[in-house]
Structures are given as C-alpha cells and as structure tokens.
Amino acid sequence: MKRTILTLATALLAxxxxxxxxxxxxxxxYDADPVSLDPxxxxxxxxxxxxxxxxxxxxxxxxxxxxxxxxxxxxxxxDETTMRFHLREGVKFHSGNALTAEDVKWTFQRLxxxxxxxxxxxxxxxxxxxxxxxxxxxxxxxFPLVLxxxxxxxxxxxxxxxxxxxxxxxxxxxKKHGDTFASQNASGTGPFIITSREQGVRIEFDxxxxxxxxxxxxxxxxxxxxxxxxxxxxxxxxxxxxxxxIAPVPPTDLERVRNNDDTKLVTMxxxxxxxxxxxxxxxxxxxxxxxxxxxxxxxxxxxxxxxxMKGFGTPAAQFSPEGYLGHNPDLKPRYxxxxxxxxxxxxxxxxxxxxxxxxxxxxxxxxxxxAEAVAAMLAKINIDVDLKTMPKAQYWPEFDERxxxxxxxxxxxxxxxxxxxxxxxxxxxxxxxxxxxxxxxxYSNEKVDELTEQSLVETDPEKRAEIxxxxxxxxYEDAGFVPLxxxxxxxxxxxxxxxxxxxxVMNFPxxxxxxxx
Amino acid sequence: xxxxxxxxxxxxxAIIVMLVISFVGFSIQDNLxxxxxxxxxxxxxxxxxEALRDKLGLNDPFLVQYGRFLxxxxxxxxxxxxxxxxxxxxxxxxxxxxxFELVICASLIIIGLSIPLGVYCAIRPRAWPARTIMxxxxxxxxxxxFLTAIFxxxxxxxELGWLPSFGRGETVELPWGWDTGLLTRDxxxxxxxxxxxxxxxxxxxxxxxxxxEMLEVLRSEYVRFAWAKGLSxxxxxxxxxxxxxxxxxxxxxxxxxGILIAYTILTETVFQxxxxxxxxxxxxxxxxxxxxxxxxxxxGAIFVIVNTLVDVIYTFINPTVxxxxxxx
Numbered sequence: 001m002k003r004t005i006l007t008l009a010t011a012l013l014a015x016x017x018x019x020x021x022x023x024x025x026x027x028x029x030y031d032a033d034p035v036s037l038d039p040x041x042x043x044x045x046x047x048x049x050x051x052x053x054x055x056x057x058x059x060x061x062x063x064x065x066x067x068x069x070x071x072x073x074x075x076x077x078x079d080e081t082t083m084r085f086h087l088r089e090g091v092k093f094h095s096g097n098a099l100t101a102e103d104v105k106w107t108f109q110r111l112x113x114x115x116x117x118x119x120x121x122x123x124x125x126x127x128x129x130x131x132x133x134x135x136x137x138x139x140x141x142x143f144p145l146v147l148x149x150x151x152x153x154x155x156x157x158x159x160x161x162x163x164x165x166x167x168x169x170x171x172x173x174x175k176k177h178g179d180t181f182a183s184q185n186a187s188g189t190g191p192f193i194i195t196s197r198e199q200g201v202r203i204e205f206d207x208x209x210x211x212x213x214x215x216x217x218x219x220x221x222x223x224x225x226x227x228x229x230x231x232x233x234x235x236x237x238x239x240x241x242x243x244x245x246i247a248p249v250p251p252t253d254l255e256r257v258r259n260n261d262d263t264k265l266v267t268m269x270x271x272x273x274x275x276x277x278x279x280x281x282x283x284x285x286x287x288x289x290x291x292x293x294x295x296x297x298x299x300x301x302x303x304x305x306x307x308x309m310k311g312f313g314t315p316a317a318q319f320s321p322e323g324y325l326g327h328n329p330d331l332k333p334r335y336x337x338x339x340x341x342x343x344x345x346x347x348x349x350x351x352x353x354x355x356x357x358x359x360x361x362x363x364x365x366x367x368x369x370x371a372e373a374v375a376a377m378l379a380k381i382n383i384d385v386d387l388k389t390m391p392k393a394q395y396w397p398e399f400d401e402r403x404x405x406x407x408x409x410x411x412x413x414x415x416x417x418x419x420x421x422x423x424x425x426x427x428x429x430x431x432x433x434x435x436x437x438x439x440x441x442x443y444s445n446e447k448v449d450e451l452t453e454q455s456l457v458e459t460d461p462e463k464r465a466e467i468x469x470x471x472x473x474x475x476y477e478d479a480g481f482v483p484l485x486x487x488x489x490x491x492x493x494x495x496x497x498x499x500x501x502x503x504x505v506m507n508f509p510x511x512x513x514x515x516x517x
Numbered sequence: 518x519x520x521x522x523x524x525x526x527x528x529x530x531a532i533i534v535m536l537v538i539s540f541v542g543f544s545i546q547d548n549l550x551x552x553x554x555x556x557x558x559x560x561x562x563x564x565x566x567e568a569l570r571d572k573l574g575l576n577d578p579f580l581v582q583y584g585r586f587l588x589x590x591x592x593x594x595x596x597x598x599x600x601x602x603x604x605x606x607x608x609x610x611x612x613x614x615x616x617f618e619l620v621i622c623a624s625l626i627i628i629g630l631s632i633p634l635g636v637y638c639a640i641r642p643r644a645w646p647a648r649t650i651m652x653x654x655x656x657x658x659x660x661x662x663f664l665t666a667i668f669x670x671x672x673x674x675x676e677l678g679w680l681p682s683f684g685r686g687e688t689v690e691l692p693w694g695w696d697t698g699l700l701t702r703d704x705x706x707x708x709x710x711x712x713x714x715x716x717x718x719x720x721x722x723x724x725x726x727x728x729x730e731m732l733e734v735l736r737s738e739y740v741r742f743a744w745a746k747g748l749s750x751x752x753x754x755x756x757x758x759x760x761x762x763x764x765x766x767x768x769x770x771x772x773x774x775g776i777l778i779a780y781t782i783l784t785e786t787v788f789q790x791x792x793x794x795x796x797x798x799x800x801x802x803x804x805x806x807x808x809x810x811x812x813x814x815x816x817g818a819i820f821v822i823v824n825t826l827v828d829v830i831y832t833f834i835n836p837t838v839x840x841x842x843x844x845x
Contacts, residue, residue, distance in 0.1 A: 115565050179602040201791040228789045236682045240674035393550025393804045434562045
C-alpha cells in the first residue's frame, strides 16, 4: 500500500515536471482570425501570425531587424546568384515526419505557384538540394533580398500534404477561397499544434511536444485564440481578465490600459507609412514641383500625430522607417505654413485651386480624421478640397481607378526593405512590369526608376544603403508624395505575460518563446 | 381547411418576397466593393486579380450572374462563402442557434418584464414606482443598444467582474446538431448581458404598449360591468382585462421579433457573439457576397414564417378574427 502511494506520488511529481511546473495557458484576442490554415493562400498579417505559431521559417527577423536562423541554422553566399542554407537536423513536423531538404524544396515550389506569394519569389529561380540538410537558392541575377524573402519560407510537411484526402482532393492543392485540404489541416514544425478551430470564433493550440527548439524559454502549453472585432470589447475583455493578451489596442484606450494595475501596454514604432499621393495626370498644378512642395509644407504631420493620433505614431518625411536600409536620417518633417504660401505664390497659384480627395474610413488608424485634417490644412494655402471617405471595400476599386486628385494609401513593405516602397509607390507606373502599381500620383523621376532597379541587384549592403538613401532624398526634394506618419503598433497583456520579449514591428509575435510568470 | 389554403397562399407570397429580396441583394452587391481586395495581398498584380475575377465569374453581366445564382438557389445552393470556403447556407445555419437563443432569451425578458410592469403601471398609474418605471422607459427608448451593451460590459465585467465580457462561453451539442449555451452555467452567464442589451431595445416600448392597452381596456364597458357585478379586483384585472390587453401585444410582438433579429447585428458585434448577425456584418466588411445574400434570404424567410405564425395564432386566440383572404 505504502509502495503504491509512493509510486503514485512519484508519478504525479514526474507528471508535473513533464508538463512543466510553469505550464501556462494563454488566452489571446486579435481583431481577426486567419482566413485559412494554408500558409500560402493569402499574404496577410493574420496568415503570417499563424505561420509563426504553427510553422517555422528558414530565418526570421529579430526585434532589431536582424536575421536569426530557424530551420536554417546557418547560411553563406557562394556567389552573386547563389546562397547556401544549412538546415537544422532533428527537426520534426507535427505529423512526426522528419524535416529534410525535400520538404523545403517542395514548399518553395508551392510558393512559386501561390498568386499572393509568387511576386516575392520572382527573383528566386530555383532551389537545389545538395544533400539531405543543405540547399542552394539560385537567383535570377544578383539579388540582395535572399534572406529577407527566406523569412517567408515556412517549410511544409511534404508527405503530409501529398496524396488525396477522404474527399478525393489532392492534398497539396492551393486554391484561393477554395475548400482545400491545406486550408483545413496543417502540419508544420512550429511550437504549436492546432487542436480545434471554429472559424471566426476560436482556435485552440497545444504546444508541440517534439518542438526542435529546446532552448526556447517559452512556457505556454496551451493557447486559446479568440477574434474580437470590436475594439472596446477587446479592451474590456483584457481589463476584466477574460483574456491575457490583445492586439491591436485602439489609441483611445492606450492610457487606460497603461494605467490599469493589472495590465501593461507595449508600443513600438511601426513600419507602415501613411501617405497622400498627388495625381499629376488629373491636376496640372501637381506637375509643378513647387506646388507639391507647398502641399508638403502645408501639412502639419507632427500636429496630426500629436492631436489626432494622440502620439500613437511617428511623423514621417520619407517612406523608410528607422531600421530600414534606406532610412535617411537627414530628412525631417517640414511643416512651415509661411513657406508653403510663398511656394504657392512662386508657382503662380497664390489664389489656389480646387481638388478632390478620397480616403478610406476603416482601413488605417483614424484614417478619415487624418484626411479631414489634411483637407483643412490645405485650405490655408487656398487649395479647396472636396473630400470623400468610404469603407475600404469601396475605397480600393476607386483607388484602382485613380478616382480622385489626392488619395490616401498606407504601405507596409512585405520584404521589410526600402526598395519595396519605391517599386510600388514611387516608380513610374508601368503595367507591363507592374512597377508603380500603387503610384496613383503618377509621380515619375527617371533617376528614381534607375536607382531602384539598381538597388534590386546590388548585393553589397553598404552600397545598397547609399543608393536607397539617395532615392529617399530625391523623392523628398521632388515632394513626390505627402508623407504623414508611421503607424505605431500596440499590444497589451496582463502583468506577468512577458509579451515585450516576443513582439516585433512586423507584428507577428513569436509566441513559442513567450514566458508567463 | 381555410388555414391550409391560407398557408399555401402565404407560401406563394413568400417565394415572391424571396425573389425580390434576392434581386435587390444581388443588385447592390456591385456597390459593396471588390471582393478580390479582401482575398489577395497588396502586391498581387492586376492581371492576376483579373484572372481570379474571371474564375469567380465576377466579370459576367449582371443577369448572367443572377441567373446562375437562381439556378443554384432552387437546389438549395446559395454559393460558397469566400471567407469560410463552405456553402453560404451551411455557414449561416451553423450560426443560427446562437442568434436564435439570444433572440428567445431577449424575448423572454421582454415578455416576462413588460407584462407585469405594464399592468402595474396601468392599475396604479399615479404610484411612484409606476412613475419611475415610465420615466426610466423613456430614457431606455432613446439609448442606442451598443451604448447599453458597452455600459453593461463596463460595469458588470470590468468594474465588478461578475459577468464575462464577450463570446458565448461553454456550449453543449444537442443530438440534432444544435449547439446550445443554455445548458451550462458558463453559457448562461455569457447570455445575461447580451440578452439584456438586446431586450433593452423593445422592453420600454412593450411596457408602454401593455400599459396603454390595459388603461384602454379598464375604461371599457365590459370591465365596468364586471366591477358592477362585484367581481374581485384580481379577477377583473388579470382574467378579463389582461386577456384583451394581450391581443394587440401579440400582433405587434410578432412583427417586432423581426426587429430583434435586425438588432442582433449590433448586439452580437459588440459582444463578439458567434451568431448570424455578427457574421453578416463581417461578411459586409469582407465583401463576402454569397454570404451576404444568403443571410438576407434567410432573415427574409424568418420574417415571413414568423408573421404567418402570428396570423395563425391570432385566429386561435380570437376566433372572431378571419384571416384576410382565407374566407371561401
């Protein structure tokens, strides 16, 4: 009898050690849940957040925007067009299969078929398997962003996704908004396994027992993820203790969360820049550099950040946020109403003119209020603005048609690299190459085009930084667009949940490493 | 027999109503925005998007799309939700129990409170509790539901910590696939705030309605007769007067259930209640057209069914009433 009790006690002790004395449950709430479990279906924040929980990338960004090896333990550049990656050994998928170079190659080929992701991998010509744990990536010409893009390669379990499922569908099938095997099932190498999922209601995760990263300090054993769309409800759920971690936190509630005894707030300067574009095809005056400069000088973006954003943003004078290679520290916001009036006078538009303006009202933080403020500011240099704001679903088709003289757009660089801004927002629009796809202002400067192309083949980081910063300077002097601010990011959690160690500007928290006291 | 003919006629009318609703729903979809934007990332090229649009049939002329929709709809296929990747009707019916239970609970609160309170206010119109009830109900009628809901969350979840702030809590699956939140303590706790918020829209109105009707009835001849006959006050009030008070309340109640369903959109959104209303608002934000149209049609069907039921019930309660058009 005594013996039995002893054995039982030992077993219990062993159990409590095995599950970790600190095995914790994290209840979290975001504003939305991912569309699909297929990491290649949609290029969006929600998909990437999920990918970092269920899968692991070859390399990932650190908080200071450096690279950290994950599935790839090391890498080296063999020549201008080849990068070699050494894969970690002993990595297991959730299905129990071991990860090999085959899985990585299979994943890469699938990415090349994904409508959303293939753009990123356009320059990646092929992947070559050297041995079971070594791969080479060959690029089409010299390409500086191999590591940047490798953060998007989340190896999928080839064997798991091969064959046909019970409904006779090909398991590897990749279909947008389609009912596919991969959209409902997942096997990755990540720290968490999905145990149940009711779309739009909740997802539950359990920690993967065979997770390769044994050095990870994370002690979260179970995650209950609930999307809560309404910001006040999300904040209330945190304050009332119904959840432990929320994002995003609306600017109106920042103080409340910060001052509450049981919760804490973590903010960071984000990388999404909010801008206005001035359409030179629609308004002749916008062809005049002085007019564009006058507009930039008339917009008090520091005031907007302070008053409308309540400090929840960083005033911008360029595309690249700090930490990006192209960030040019010499460029400062330049609000100066007197100078703006002077410039209008010099350009011969002292009496001003009328323009139309459009902005979304549910896409960016305070988007329509910002647009209203900008319109009011332009009135001071006699530019009469007819402003129209609308929900994003209706806004984007208008944007595609370039339906107004000034249009708002926010941009986050998918590659976390400056050149992405210029490619999409500053280069001369060209339907054949896809350059300037979101440049509704039709701003065009040959030098910018040329330098951007150059930056996309320059593999030396120092030379690249020089080129990119030169581009920022040219656009700044041209007043190619109206820079407003970089939107800050905010997360909030209960005290004792150490989110500050795992969040980052990309806004995909590395929850595998999260520690809860 | 008459009832049967009536039901058949109603069914025919319902189909016409559905057709009109679906046509209107379909014709506004172009103004909802481009579903592709929500489906693809920002850097997907225009050519790529165009190809997808073609594949989804979004480039076809309006009538072709509508025809395709009708052909599917008669077979019960309302299209596939872009977001859920499942048949739109299935998605909505999955969420139906949550909304249904919320509406039922709110209705019970409304019925359970409005009748006693309304009757009391009519019997003792000058007493101070009656005056207080009337004053509060005036305020209640003018406060929007999301404000009531947010106040409720703030006081009972954040400040007092008595009730959960969002969601449906623990649910139990009944044998026929119905997920109920009414059988667990946790589920009931989650029900309280949303149900009260939702009921707050109609409760003041119903108190006033019951009171007004009751006052009217109390002044009528037959009640005076009853008094004169020397019946007890209880009998006069609760048997003779109340019965006739409830007639218009039932009629109006049937119509108003529709309004409750409409207001679930707001209530469910604030409470992250996983029902049809919340789903609908999300679908609009995502331009998930098949889901939007399926929702409109399902809710349209509920309206028609509820109104038909009310008419039928009416004939049982008051046999002197003839269903319009049902007489041979």
